Amino acid sequence: MSAVREDWVAARGRALSGDTGVPGDKSISHRAVMLAALADGVSRIDGFLEGEDTRATAAIFRAMGVRIDAPSESTRVVHGVGLDGLRAPASLLDCGNSGTAMRLLSGLLAGQPFDTVLGGDASLSRRPMLRVMAPLRAMGAAIDSDDGERPPLRIAGGHRLQGIRFDSPVASAQVKSAVLLAGLYAEGGTEVHEPHPTRDYTERMLSAFGWPVDYAPGMARLAGGHRLRARDIEVPGDFSSAAFLIVAATLVPGSSLVLRSVGVDPRRTGLLDALRAMGADIRERERRAGACGPLADLEVRYAPLHGIALPEALVADMIDEFPVFAIAAACAQGTTRVTGAAELRVKESDRIHAMATGLAALGADVRETPDGMVIEGGRLRAGRVDSLGDHRIAMAFAVAAQRVEGEVAIADVANVATSFPGFDALVRSLGFALERAPPISG
Template sequence: MAHSSSQPRTIASRGPLNGTVAVPGDKSISHRSLMLSALAIGESRVDGLLEGEDVLATAAAMRAMGADIVREDSGTWRIHGVGVGGLLQPAGALDMGNSGTSTRLLMGLVASHPITATFVGDASLSARPMGRVIEPLAAMGASFSDTPGGRLPLMVRGIAPAVPIRYTLPVASAQVKSAILLAGLNTPGVTEVIEPIATRDHSERMLRGFGADLTVEDMPEGKRIAIRGQAELRPQAITVPGDPSSAAFWLVAGSVVPGSDITITNVGMNPTRTGIITALRMMGADITEIAPRTVGGEPVADLRVRHASLTAIEVPPELTPSMIDEYPVLFVAAAFATGTTVARGAHELRVKESDRIATMAAALNACGVTTREFEDGLAVDGSGGDPLPGGATIATRLDHRIAMSMTVAALHARAAITLDDAAPVGTSYPIFFATLDRLMGTDA
């Protein structure tokens, strides 16, 4: 799954963006729909699945562990599951490419099955620590052989029966929470996760939808999520809403490029994912929700965004869990605002596909933006709506969100901006550049 060669790309400002766009299916929901369908007994159908490299890595891993997964010409995916407890020993290593979500969630699945799996990934993923997932799964009885620092390549030896635990998350992480809950699926008794700070709840919604015995209650120390193991999951028909993380690039582009007017259809509006919309509206963005509705248990809406003058803010730290993946493009929005935007409380950005604080600071600095780096965030001096100087070559560090965020920055820059490698965009948004060309009226 690693990118064999870089794909440099140069982006120049070409005026306003106008039109309607449907973003790819939500990446978080796509991963989980494949995993839980593979653990149900019977056939599940998934429409709108994100067909980026990260999700395809999950599909390949579930096939390797026994699930029958087929994509039809219509775009519908059909999955025949093996049942909870039925995962098979994979014949070879599971290649996760660049996908941290695949890795951490699948570690949870394997941990409570009597199988051994080796996880490998590209250079970026192999630099990301997995210790925060290893700790609770080891407490459940799984054992690990990892590269120093809790990194890939990594071998997980699952155990059945695993031991149910009560685990308080030391940092807000939907991936760690989900890994524990997925391990709890095949663990006798009740596995509990205490979440002091709420994170995205796609796993809880989908587990309940598949028939798992899962409860959520508010307690003084936070949310208590409890799952009773060894349930039989029922197959489902799932329609995946549009990914708000992908929509974020068009929300910012529409806000900062003069004359722009973009409508993004069928965007997931789960309140644990909409921090970027809240932050942009605090800055003065003109974002309108159209036709709010519920699809497959998830709230969705169409979003219309029009150019607006943005004003700097101090980003509330409590928004962090609901927009952790959107900080790079929020930093771009900040670069065009009036005043200095300060974002703190986002330590998690240091251990994403790249160190997104340092990488975005370097990228924006190269394009003429003044930033100040903190251990847990960034301060960005805005241009007041003026174009950025631009004219730089950006080191994307194998990070798809850096590449797309700096593409947005280039759309209102005096000189073109070059990405040293645009290939990582394929991990989450394979048609991003084609969509950009269409919105700018320059598609072939």
């Protein structure tokens, strides 16, 4: 992660127009490298996200003896070492800012014959890991941390794992994935049940790499004793990155935007359902199947929005899109209510508090609740917000600025590079008024 602080100054630009792609899906890029590294044979990954989080994952596998070539931008060729071919790293494995990497690697490393330590940056070191440590311990893993919950995580090798049935208390694809990946090394079957369905990328990709998996919304099951087979992967455009452009084009009058080859897995696209319920004009074109789920071109046009009571059933399918959804709600007519989103408090920042505070700084009428917020739509004004080093908060307020008279100063935006490298240049080409600024004092 970059140690240099960056700030933005954003203001209302022109109507958004263009025909563009977005960076590769971060969740799929992480998983593609992990499974290709453990597969038998050589895999090619096209569309790999050139973000700091995903590069950190690739560096971790290189540190464990996996050859990963980068013949061109957004391409990786991974020479798999097989399920039992990883080697002990010489030092701590640095996950940077990535909770996905740390939680999924916890599962994969729990079954290795060698010891490992997983660390990360200051933000990741505050995030709760007991939610993955507990089920992994139930499988026989030896995993601990200094305070019993937060990184760095120490994983002792050489422990035999046993498959379990795990009824997850939280709807988290990362927790589910950690348990399933540990299940690759476990004796017997491993089964995960969730309180609400979450994204199924791990299940889809395990199947694509040849590992038998049974899954349905809210449930996944696999057994140990199989092998992963190398294959080529086309990573679709990241829906979470596309979300900022979708909301911006919806909010800025006169906008018409086409986003190419975006992943539209139904466990990922709750934001589309939410925005359409608010009156958005978003159409899918050229929908097609991919190894990692369906893809489509998205056509987005400006449309006035109205507030809604967000159905809790959509929350798990739009958890990463909540910050920009909150911007849409603040610019809509009427009241939007969000409940059942307590998971947002343990992301890169407390996203409920960060969005409520930032929106209030721009004049919005917003009330924070323990598991969500109530937003009264209206006009936003110029002001200053702090992204708290959270990439999605920073990009969300860059979108908000497109509906503000005057300037919005957005502090601490360097972490945007973890998920959307080149965001500022791309959105300027589409119509945003957004510039880097000297660090904001105070």
